[in-house]
Amino acid sequence: MKDVALRAGVALKTVSRVVNSEPGVTPETASRVLGAIEELGFRRNESARLLRTGRTATVGFIADNWGDRESAALGRGVEEVAREHGFLLFAGSTDTDPVREEQLTLSLCARRVDGLVIVPTPGDHDYLLSEIEAGIAAVFALRPPYHLARADAALVDEHGAARTAVAHLIAQGHERIGYLGGDQASYRTRQLLDGYREAMGTAGLTVDEAWTSLTPQRLLNSTVTAVLCGSREHTALALRTVVEAGMSRRVAVVGFGAFELAEYLAPGLTVISYDPAEVGRAAGELLFGRLGGYRGPGRRVYVPATLVTRGSGEVPPAVP
Amino acid sequence: MKDVALRAGVALKTVSRVVNSEPGVTPETASRVLGAIEELGFRRNESARLLRTGRTATVGFIADNWGDRESAALGRGVEEVAREHGFLLFAGSTDTDPVREEQLTLSLCARRVDGLVIVPTPGDHDYLLSEIEAGIAAVFALRPPYHLARADAALVDEHGAARTAVAHLIAQGHERIGYLGGDQASYRTRQLLDGYREAMGTAGLTVDEAWTSLTPQRLLNSTVTAVLCGSREHTALALRTVVEAGMSRRVAVVGFGAFELAEYLAPGLTVISYDPAEVGRAAGELLFGRLGGYRGPGRRVYVPATLVTRGSGEVPPAVP
DNA sequence: CTGAAAGCGCTTACAG
DNA sequence: CTGAAAGCGCTTACAG
Secondary structure (H helix, E strand, O other): OHHHHHHHOOOHHHHHHHHOOOOOOOHHHHHHHHHHHHHHOOOOOHHHHHHHHOOOOEEEEEEOOOOOHHHHHHHHHHHHHHHHOOOEEEEEEOOOOHHHHHHHHHHHHHOOOOEEEEOOOOOOOOHHHHHHHOOOEEEEEOOOOOOOOOOEEEEEOHHHHHHHHHHHHHHOOOOOEEEEOOOOOOHHHHHHHHHHHHHHHHOOOOOOHHHHHOOHHHHHOOOOOEEEEOOHHHHHHHHHHHHHOOOOOOOEEEEEOOOOOHHHEOOOEEEEEOOHHHHHHHHHHHHHHHHOOOOOOOOEEEEOOEEEEEOOOOOOOOOO | OHHHHHHHOOOHHHHHHHHOOOOOOOHHHHHHHHHHHHHHOOOOOHHHHHHHHOOOOEEEEEEOOOOOHHHHHHHHHHHHHHHHOOOEEEEEEOOOOHHHHHHHHHHHHHOOOOEEEEOOOOOOOOHHHHHHHOOOEEEEEOOOOOOOOOOEEEEEOHHHHHHHHHHHHHHOOOOOEEEEOOOOOOHHHHHHHHHHHHHHHHOOOOOOHHHHHOOHHHHHOOOOOEEEEOOHHHHHHHHHHHHHOOOOOOOEEEEEOOOOOHHHEOOOEEEEEOOHHHHHHHHHHHHHHHHOOOOOOOOEEEEOOEEEEEOOOOOOOOOO
């Protein structure tokens, strides 16, 4: 910029004015400056500008692994909103490691990102407090953080979807319904089980607690006629277990997540599914709400999850 | 930092030394500084440091849409390499729009990223020349740019995979083999068709040019007994067409891409598949090679693609 | 071992 | 309409 000023025979400030298209420059001066910029191949150093301005026009996106389908689509949703605001996006993966999450977040904060969308790890998030105090906006996605109850979050209505799914199974005549879904303490499992219990209760069915923490092995030895799954991986597990044991007519599987080519699956597959990009966009909107000056209490946005049936027909009805 | 210096009663430089754990500070002074840092909740502004240092320790990843499976996994591979080097990653999507690619790239360059991994759009990339001259490293992934032949690229051996796939079909007795894959000018289609032609030629089979640009409609009216697909979407299309027309016994489908739950697909599915994360890591290595001082000519790295059979058996043999 | 000055590339606040 | 100075938060190159 100094070189440009020198070459155009003007002061630094004039170059700055031209570059920012501020008013108050004669067309002649402007074109002289523009010429110099062209000749020198000058391009403003955005970082320097932002250092002075105090903002960086960047946000960070932190997920377990943004290489997986769910996180990637979610991140893309965040990017869209960021882009509308002229912001650039940092992306980082924690591999579900709280230590790594903290490192990543802190180094992003050290770069002075304006905001952060975080799919939180199980760890606590107190380290964020001082950053938030320092002015950085943080929004959680997919699950709320353990403490930090005041933070904004964009979530999925897994509770409602599980309730619907289980009610649907019950309507098909199922009474012994199980849940296969990994870590019982995880947010998604708790949400799904809440919905499950609610539907069972409404139908007047009692829940055998053994049903709520199935494994493939236990599923084989269980009397359940239907199983609700808590993740893509558990859906695949359940399917494999049921098919390999030749039980696909006897045990109905309700999966979690969208699967391509699901219409050609042999047993047919009904799933609970939601649009991760929508969660990302919702998180982005919450974030830019904060960046736009919102100072109120934490908000929660729920994205709907729906029951989708694909492939060769319905969930099989209960066989008496 | 000024506040910290004031509070600790030392000069700015001393604080800088402590923060960077440079030698030459007495333990007492150091602990005084550390104390002040603690009390003030000081955290170094990385951007300011990097402005002075001249590097930003960031790289950018630009893809059609990093929310899709292929790009996301690829980007995650780049992130891994970046992380090993202590770099942060920007991610942006072009939606296959050359204009958007240029905008994104240029704004990343204005932030002075040290390097860029780009899944290029069909546009030309001359706008990158001046940036590369200015010292930014650029590596292409998945497909090479149209011009800019000198650039590094991490690619997939689609050519070899198609050759293998078609040879395999031929070994199963197929002689009339088609290709369904969208834009004929795209890099992937050209690679796949090259491999296809090579295998057909080696087997002494002649290619009816109509076979090389199938659509679902043309596939129905064609005499081909097998079809090679050029993308995930075209795989789904081919499958749908074949299944709905009741031709799944007569027409063998070789898909492209990895599909979850493929083992439970009704007709069974053989696909050409590769590991996108590996392409990302390869691109990352090329990039950091440049950042590490490599100044030689452009390099190409090929990641293998393999033929995988899932589900209820093999590609169906040709029915006489 | 410690510090005062200059500068990275830009903008802000003020004068002319 | 244009410019000279100060400063964003840090580091570099030099003295003491």
